[in-house]
Amino acid sequence: MRSAVVAGDALYYRYPGSVAADDVLHGASLAVAAGEIVLVRGHSGSGKTTLLSVLAGLLSPARGTVTVTGTDLGALDRGARARLRLAKVGFVFQRFQLIAALRARENVELVLRAGGVAPRDARRRSLETLDALGLGAKAERYPRELSGGEQQRVAIARALAKCPAVIFADEPTSSLDSSSGAEATALLCALARGNGAAVVIASHDERIAPFVDRIVSVADGRCG
Amino acid sequence: MRTLALRYVFEDVPRLVASLAGIAFAVALVLVQTGIYSGFVRSTTLLVDNSEADLWVASRAMSYLEITLPVPYSWVARIGALDGVQHAEPLVLRSAIWQSSDGTLDYIRVIGFEPAGSSLRLGVSPAALTAMRHGDVATDAAQLASLHAAGVGARGTIHGLPARVAVLTQASQPIISPTFLYASLDSAVAWAPLSLNEIMDGQHGSGTPLNYVLVRVRTPGSVNAVRAAIERALPSARAFPREEMAAITRTFWVERTKIGFLLLLGASLGVFVGGIVVAQILYASVNEHLREYGTLKALGIGDRALYGAIALQALTLAVLGYIPGLAIGIGVAAAAAAGRGTPIEITPSGAVLAFAVALLTCIAAAFVAVQRAVRVDPALAFGA
Structure with a gap:
C-alpha cells in the first residue's frame, strides 16, 4: 500500500450545541494514497x-487525527491550516x-x-488548465455566461491548476445533467490521476463509481 | 485579490455612487469648515495685514485690535521725531450707525486714517485713496449689500452726517466684524466722536484722540530698537511689530469665540455621518458576498489577504470620494467668496487633512466590515 496523502483516524465530530448522541462522525477512518480516487x-x-x-481541515474533529501529506492538522492553528489548504488541497464544490x-x-x-x-505564470497555468478542460475559448467569460457544466469545469480547473496533493469534491455532479456530470467527473x-493527486469524492451518484479506484460507504458516521 | 477587491467596488454602480456621496460629503464638510476657520482667522487681522506699518503703537491697556483705550494725537509728532522713525500716522477706530438712502440701518466700524499717507493699502491704487474727499468712504465691495448701497456714489448718513461710497476695496472686511468703512481721519472723527467713557478716561490730552499710531522705521533691521525707543519715550505706550499685533488679535478671536471648537464639531459630525454611510455600504457588500468570502477561506486564502482586499476597497472609495469632495469644497469656497465675499480658504494643508480624514474614515469603516468577512466559517463553502 502506497503511503497516504490524506488520512483521518477515528474521527468524531459533533456540531456546536449538540450532544454526544448526535455525533455526525462516530469513529470514522479513511486513508487515501497519492493518485488514488475514492468515492x-x-x-x-x-x-x-x-x-x-474534517479531512480538508475546514472543521476540527472533537477526537481523532487528520494528516495531510504527513502534517497533523490538529497541531496547526487556523492560519497554518489555511496555508496548508492553499498549497496542498484543491476543492470542487457542489454549487461550483x-x-x-x-x-x-x-x-x-x-x-x-x-x-x-x-x-505571468499564473495566467499561463490557468489558461493551460482551462484549455485541457476544453474551456480555452471561454476563459474570458464570467461564470454567469457559462453553462452549469462549464462552470463545474472551471471549478475543476481551479482545483487542478495548482497541482494539489489532494482534491476534495463534494457532490460534483448534483447540479449537472447526467451527460455534463459524467463528463466533468471523467475530466x-x-x-487528477495524471497529476498524481489523491481525490476524495463525496456523492450518492452511482454514475461516478466507474471512474474511481475504491468506494467507501459512510453510515451513522462510520466508514464501512 | 486586488482584481476581486476592485470588482466588488465597481460591480454595483448605485452602491458605489452612494458610497462616494458619503465620502464626498465628509470631505467637503471638512474642507469648508477648515476653510471657514482659516478664512475667519486670517480675516480678523486684515486691517493689520493691510497696513505697511512696521509698528503699531497703542495704549498699554490694549486687549486686541478693536478693544483699546485712546491715546493723544500729540503722540504722532513725538513718535515721528524719534531717531529711526521714517513716518508716523494716526489711526482711529470708531463704532457708528450707517443709514442708507432708503433708510436701512447698518452697524459699522469707521477706520479713520490718512488717505494720502502710506500706512494702509486696501487693494486699490494709492491715487484712488488720495482722491477721497471729506465725507467719502471706502468699503469692501462685498459689503455693499449690507449698506444697502448700489455701488460707488451711493449716499447715506453716519450719525446724521452725509457720507458717500467713493472707493470699493478688496479683501478688507473681517468675517464677523461690523462693516468696515475707511475714511479720512477728519471724517471719521466728525461722524463718530469718542464715547463718554473714552473721554472720561482723560488720557488723550489736546487734539483728536487716536487709537493707534502707525510707524514705519527708516531701516528694516531697526524695528526692535525703535520699539524700545518709543516705549522709553512714552511710558504709557506699547509698540507692537505688525506680526505681533496680528498674532494678539488672532489669539483673541480664536480663544474668546471658541469658533475653532464649533467648526471642529461641525466637521466631526460630517466625518461621522460619512463614516457611517461608508461602513454601512462596505458591511452590506461583505454580507452580500459572504458565501464567496467563505469559499475564499475554504480555498486557503488567509485573513491577511481578506483584510488587504477590504482595505483596498476602502482606499479606492476614499480616493474616488475625495476628488468630488475636493471639487465641492472648492466650489463652495468660490461661491461664498463671489456671493458674500466670505473668505473660505482651501489651503494645501486643509486639502491634505481632508484626504487623511477620508482615508481614516474609510479604513475605520472597512475595519468594521472586515470583521464579518474574517469570521465567516470556511465550511460554509461545503454547506451549499
Missing part, C-alpha cells in the same frame, strides 16, 4: 460532507462556488496568485 458514498445526512470538511465578479481565467488565477505564483479523475 465516499452514503445517504443524505450520513456524514459524507462532514467527513470531507465560482467568484461571480471574476472571469473564468481569473477564478483559476486567484488561488495561484494567492499561493505566490508570479502573475476530474483523468487529470
Whole structure:
C-alpha cells in the first residue's frame, strides 16, 4: 500500500450545541494514497460532507487525527491550516462556488496568485488548465455566461491548476445533467490521476463509481 | 485579490455612487469648515495685514485690535521725531450707525486714517485713496449689500452726517466684524466722536484722540530698537511689530469665540455621518458576498489577504470620494467668496487633512466590515 496523502483516524465530530448522541462522525477512518480516487458514498445526512470538511481541515474533529501529506492538522492553528489548504488541497464544490465578479481565467488565477505564483505564470497555468478542460475559448467569460457544466469545469480547473496533493469534491455532479456530470467527473479523475493527486469524492451518484479506484460507504458516521 | 477587491467596488454602480456621496460629503464638510476657520482667522487681522506699518503703537491697556483705550494725537509728532522713525500716522477706530438712502440701518466700524499717507493699502491704487474727499468712504465691495448701497456714489448718513461710497476695496472686511468703512481721519472723527467713557478716561490730552499710531522705521533691521525707543519715550505706550499685533488679535478671536471648537464639531459630525454611510455600504457588500468570502477561506486564502482586499476597497472609495469632495469644497469656497465675499480658504494643508480624514474614515469603516468577512466559517463553502 502506497503511503497516504490524506488520512483521518477515528474521527468524531459533533456540531456546536449538540450532544454526544448526535455525533455526525462516530469513529470514522479513511486513508487515501497519492493518485488514488475514492468515492465516499452514503445517504443524505450520513456524514459524507462532514467527513470531507474534517479531512480538508475546514472543521476540527472533537477526537481523532487528520494528516495531510504527513502534517497533523490538529497541531496547526487556523492560519497554518489555511496555508496548508492553499498549497496542498484543491476543492470542487457542489454549487461550483465560482467568484461571480471574476472571469473564468481569473477564478483559476486567484488561488495561484494567492499561493505566490508570479502573475505571468499564473495566467499561463490557468489558461493551460482551462484549455485541457476544453474551456480555452471561454476563459474570458464570467461564470454567469457559462453553462452549469462549464462552470463545474472551471471549478475543476481551479482545483487542478495548482497541482494539489489532494482534491476534495463534494457532490460534483448534483447540479449537472447526467451527460455534463459524467463528463466533468471523467475530466476530474483523468487529470487528477495524471497529476498524481489523491481525490476524495463525496456523492450518492452511482454514475461516478466507474471512474474511481475504491468506494467507501459512510453510515451513522462510520466508514464501512 | 486586488482584481476581486476592485470588482466588488465597481460591480454595483448605485452602491458605489452612494458610497462616494458619503465620502464626498465628509470631505467637503471638512474642507469648508477648515476653510471657514482659516478664512475667519486670517480675516480678523486684515486691517493689520493691510497696513505697511512696521509698528503699531497703542495704549498699554490694549486687549486686541478693536478693544483699546485712546491715546493723544500729540503722540504722532513725538513718535515721528524719534531717531529711526521714517513716518508716523494716526489711526482711529470708531463704532457708528450707517443709514442708507432708503433708510436701512447698518452697524459699522469707521477706520479713520490718512488717505494720502502710506500706512494702509486696501487693494486699490494709492491715487484712488488720495482722491477721497471729506465725507467719502471706502468699503469692501462685498459689503455693499449690507449698506444697502448700489455701488460707488451711493449716499447715506453716519450719525446724521452725509457720507458717500467713493472707493470699493478688496479683501478688507473681517468675517464677523461690523462693516468696515475707511475714511479720512477728519471724517471719521466728525461722524463718530469718542464715547463718554473714552473721554472720561482723560488720557488723550489736546487734539483728536487716536487709537493707534502707525510707524514705519527708516531701516528694516531697526524695528526692535525703535520699539524700545518709543516705549522709553512714552511710558504709557506699547509698540507692537505688525506680526505681533496680528498674532494678539488672532489669539483673541480664536480663544474668546471658541469658533475653532464649533467648526471642529461641525466637521466631526460630517466625518461621522460619512463614516457611517461608508461602513454601512462596505458591511452590506461583505454580507452580500459572504458565501464567496467563505469559499475564499475554504480555498486557503488567509485573513491577511481578506483584510488587504477590504482595505483596498476602502482606499479606492476614499480616493474616488475625495476628488468630488475636493471639487465641492472648492466650489463652495468660490461661491461664498463671489456671493458674500466670505473668505473660505482651501489651503494645501486643509486639502491634505481632508484626504487623511477620508482615508481614516474609510479604513475605520472597512475595519468594521472586515470583521464579518474574517469570521465567516470556511465550511460554509461545503454547506451549499
